[in-house]
Amino acid sequence: MNNVPEIFGSMVFNREVMKERLPEDVYKSLKHTIQRGDDLDITVANVVAEAMKNWAIEKGATHYTHWFQPMTGITAEKHDSFVTPTSDGKVIMSFSGKELIKGEPDASSFPSGGLRATFEARGYTAWDPTSYAFVKDGSLCIPSVFCSYGGEALDKKTPLLRSTEALNEQAMRILKLFGTDATHVSPNCGPEQEYFLVDKELFNKREDLVVCGRTLFGAKPPKGQELEDHYFGAIKPRISAFMKELDEELWKLGVLSKTKHNEAAPCQHELAPIYGTANAATDHNQLTMETMKKVAERHGLVCILQEKPFEGINGSGKHDNWSLATDKGANLLAPGKNPYENAQFLLFLCAVIKAVDEHQDLLRISVATAGNDHRLGANEAPPAIVSMFLGDELTAILDAIDEGKPYYGTEKLQMEIGVHVLPTFPKDTTDRNRTSPFAFTGNKFEFRMPGSAMSVAEPNVVINTIVAESLMQFADELEGAEDFKTALNKLIRRTIKEHKRIIFNGDGYSNEWKTEAARRGLLNLPTTADALPHFVNEENIALFTRHRVYTEKELRSRHDILLESYCKIIAIEALTMCDMAGRDIIPAVGSYILKLARTVNELKSASAPIPHHTVSTLNRLVELSDEMSASLTRLRANAEHAQRNLSSEKCGFFCRDEVLPLMDELRKAADEAETLTERSYWPFPTYGDLLYYI
Ligand code: ADP
Ligand code: MG
Secondary structure, three states, X not given: OOOHHHHOOOOEEOHHHHHHHOOHHHHHHHHHHHHHOOOOOHHHHHHHHHHHHHHHHHOOOOEEEEEEOEOOOOOEOOEEEOEEEOOOOOEEEXXXXXXXXEEOOEOOOOOOOOXXXXXXXXXXXXXXXXXXXXXXXXXXXXXXXXEEOOOOEOEOHHHHHHHHHHHHHHHHHHHHHHOOOOOOEEEEEEEEEEEEEEEHHHHHOOHHHHHHOOOOOOOOOOOOOXXXXXXXXXXXXXXXXXHHHHHHHHHHOOOOEEEEEXXXXXXXXXXXXXXXXXXXXXXXXXXXXXHHHHHHHHOOEEEEOOOOOOOOOOOOEEEEEEEEEEOXXXXXXXXXXXXXXXXXXXXXHHHHHHHHHHOHHHHHHOOOOHHHHXXXXXXXXXXXXXXXXXXXXXXXXXXXXXXXXXXXXXXXXXXXXXXXXXXXXXXXXXXXXXXXOEEEOOOOEEEOOOEXXXXXXXXXXXXXXXXXXXXXHHHHHHHOOOOHHHHHHHHHHHHHHHHHHHEOOOOOOOHHHHHHHHHHOOOEOOOHHHHHHHHHOHHHHHHHHHOOOOOHHHHHHHHHHHHHHHHHHHHHHHHHHHHHXXXXXXXXXXXXXXXXXXXXXXXXXXXXXXXXXXXXXXXXXXXHHHHHHHHHHHHHHHHHHHHHOOOOHHHHHHHHHHHHHHHHHHHHHHHHHHHHOOHHHOOOOOHHHHHOOO
16 A cells, blocks of 8 residues: 555544634634633534535545443444435435534433433533544544533543543643743553454354353463464464554544554454544544454454453553653653753652552552453463552662662762753663563553553543642642742652652562562552452542542442443353353263263173273263363352342452352363363364464
C-alpha cells in the first residue's frame, strides 16, 4: 500500500474536515468547545450536524449512532437512519443538532449497579466533542458519554473525562508556581495491545473458547514457549495478511497503529499505536479491539483478547504508557534542560511516587477482573503487589536527595534541587526491568498490570485521580510558602523519604520480593475478590468525591457491577466446564475405556499376553473418570449457588474459595485423562492443534 497518508483518517470527521466544511465562526465556536469545554450552542450544533451528515453520506453512511462505552467493557451502538419522510411521500436525509448532542437509548439492559431501576429505563448519551466522529460500517459514529436520567455516569468515558479535568486543575496550580506559558495539561496514553490469533474452525470446536474466550481444559503440549522462538520472529504470511488489513482499517479510522510484532507465546502478537490524549487513546483502543476481531474473521481466524486463553502459556496484557503534557507541547515527565525545569520534573515525579504508594489498592482494583487474575503474579506479568521501577540512575539521584549526600553520576554533584541539570534517562537505561508493575521509562510511566481485554479507561481514571490528589496536596503546601525554593526542597525530600518503600528495581517475579514487600508493608491483593472491597472504603470515597470523579453512589454502583461480573464470569466458566466434562470428556474417556476393556477381553480369550500399558491405562482412566464426575457434581452445585447469590459481598469470596479450586481439580483430572486417551477419541482440538495450526 503506498497511499497511507491519503487513507489515514479518511473516515474521520477531524479538524481538517471541520475546517474545510464549517463556516468560520461555527468552526471557532466548536474549537472552543473541544479545547476549553465551552458549552455548545444549539444553532452551532445544527450547522455541525448538517455538515457531519453530508460528509458521512459521501462516505457511504445511511445511519448514525451514539457510540459509547457502558460498564460491560465493550462499546455499544444503536443505529438510527438519517431517513425522514416528507409530506409528499418521499424521504430526505436529515440529522439535527439535537440528535447530534443527545440520544436516548433504552438503557435497561446495561449494567447500572442499582443506579437505574429497570422501570426507569431511560438513560441518555451525550456527544463528547473532544473525540472525533467517524464512519464505520455505514454508520456515522458519534463518541458519547452515557448517563442515567439523574445524571449519574453509567459508562467509562464520563469518569475518564472528569478525572482528566481534575488532573488539569491541579497540575495547572503547580505549573503556575513555576511560571508557565501553558494553559492546559492533559494526560497522554499509549496502550500496547496483546492478542492471540487462532484458527476459526478449530476455535469453534471448543465450547470453552466459544463461550468463555479461554480454554478451561487442555494438557500442556510437548512444545510450549520454552524455545522462545516466537518472540519477534518472522511473521507468517497468513498473520501478515491479517496485520496488513488491520493496519489499513485502523488508519482509515485515524488510529495511529505503529508497531506490530510476534509476542512471547505461540500465536500471540502485539500492536502498539502512537500515543494520544487519554480520552482519544481509550476510544481508539476500543476501536482497535473491535477491528481486530472483525478483520480476523475475514481471514478465517479468531482474535482472542481474553487475558489467559491457555494455561502454561503467557497471557495477554495491555501496557498503559502514561505521561502528562501541556498544551504547549512540554512533557512534564521528561527531565528538563535547565535546573528550574528539573525541579519541576522532580516534583511531578514525586507526585506520581506518592500517588502510587498511597493508592496501591486503587491501581490493583483498576485492573481487577476474573480473567486478569490468572495473569498477575503468574511469572509472566507483574505480581499483584504494586511497586515502582525507576532505574538505577534516577533511584541514586533520589537517594542522594533523601540523604543529602553527593550524587556520583558523570561528575560528583551535591544534589540541590533547582541547581543542577539532571542527566536525561534514555529508554535503554530505564527499560531493562520487565517485571515491574509501574515502570518509569525515560519520559513516561508504563503501567503493566492492565489486562488485554479491558478498557484502558479505568486504569487511566485511577492514575489521573491519584496524581491529581498528590498535586493538590503539593499545591496547597507550596502556594502558602514564604520561600518557594526552600519549601520545594523540603517537600521533595520529605516525599522521597516517606514513599521510597514503593520503589523496587529488582525482580518482581521472585518469591523474595513477596517477603520483602510484606516487610515494607505493601499491599498484596492476589484476587479480584480481595481487591474490590477496598474500592468503597472511606478514604477512596472521599478521594473520588473530592475530585468529582465519582459520586459515592456511582462508586458503590461500580463496585457492585465489578463484583457481580467477577462472580458471573467464574460461574459461567464453571458451568461450561461441567458441560464439557459431562457431555464430552467423560463420555469420550468412557468410550476409550470400553475399547481398552474389549481389547483386554479379546486378548484373554485368545490366551494372549496382555500388555501392562493397556491395563494400567485402563485402571487409571477409570479412576480419573470417577474423580471427574465427583468434582463435576460439587462444582455444578457451587457454581449454581454462586449464580443464585450473585452480587452479595460474600459471593466474590465464595467464588475464590469454593468454585475456582474445584475448577482446578476438575481440570487436573481431565488434562491427565487427555494424555492417556487415544488421540482420535478426544472430543475437541488440543493445545497442540490450536497453537500450531499454521
Ligand atoms: P515497549 O514494548 O518497548 O514498551 P512499544 O514501542 O511497544 O514499547 O510501546 C510504547 C508505547 O508508549 C507506544 O504506544 C508509544 O506511543 C507510547 N509512548 C511513547 N511516548 C509516550 C508518552 N510520552 N506518553 C504516553 N505514551 C507514550
Ligand atoms: Mg511493546
